[in-house]
Amino acid sequence: EAEVAQSPRYKITEKSQAVAFWCDPISGHATLYWYRQILGQGPELLVQFQDESVVDDSQLPKDRFSAERLKGVDSTLKIQPAELGDSAMYLCASSLGAHNEQFFGPGTRLTVL
């Protein structure tokens, strides 16, 4: 069964360091989402791509976060520099298109020390 792949699964870093997360969506899915989930809360959207274009990045802290999906397939989310408050689960999801069901990857658990 096709799945969304994410790596790494766990990342521990120190404050002010740079981190990067990778996501490979289900083949053929044009829409890709990055969500952040703080412990005890629901996921919140960081950025949404349609193919290689950003559809919504209104909640992305652009001073330290960046995201790209250069060829419209896999995607990278970067944080530089990391802050203590960035400790969270970062979830990638994909869908055939907007308004289609989203499928979530296993997530990357980030801990910033």
Next chain:
Amino acid sequence: ELKVEQNPLFLSMQEGKNYTIYCNYSTTSDRLYWYRQDPGKSLESLFVLLSNGAVKQEGRLMASLDTKARLSTLHITAAVHDLSATYFCAVDKDSGYALNFGKGTSLLVTP
């Protein structure tokens, strides 16, 4: 701003009992999703409700949607321990297509 509110946020119930989780949302939407999340794990899709009056059932879980009341319910019948998890409802954002999630209902089923 789209708001999604779930209640209760915490629920402890005995095996064999029935209970309902409620999800209210603040804007018009015809699409509502229920997800399950086990501790430290990702989100597993349970139900996709696409129209007013939609009802879906899987095992001991049944979800329904009333778009006029902006309300969805997740009903648990004869709970078993394996249902212990956090359940999220989510609605499409009003200005786009990403999901707005509730805070989740943490369910614990005890013997």
